Amino acid sequence: MRHLGVLEAKTDFSAIVSEVERTGEEVVVTRYGKAAVRIVPAHTARSLSPAGRKALVEDIIRTRDEIAARHPHAEPFDIAEALDRDRDEAWS
Structure with missing residues (x-):
């Protein structure tokens, strides 16, 4: 599971979405070093x-x-x- 800060996630959002779709691996977005949200595949088959x-x-x-x-x-x-x-x- 990959962790990214909010700024990096904002900058590379489109690429991150593509990666999550392709790999099925979730990405955790952190704010001030703490997990804030997760980006996960919409369909479990992609997981x-x-x-x-x-x-x-x-x-x-x-x-x-x-x-x-x-x-x-x-x-x-x-x-x-x-x-x-x-x-x-x-x-x-």
Whole structure:
């Protein structure tokens, strides 16, 4: 968990939000050395640890491959496109 002072958080707020979204790790903002607020991901799915995210991706790929094996004539499935679409729908 990262700790930042209010001034640093204000200066780099957009980058901090992006980092929290990307990593799922919360950031604590301090005022006069004491924790004041936490910036946390809005969705718990983003709170997975790196190992948890890796396991989830591996499970998705394995499921995709199993489906493709059962339906060899189906149109190819692009995981990145599906994840982007899912993320866009979750935020709208």
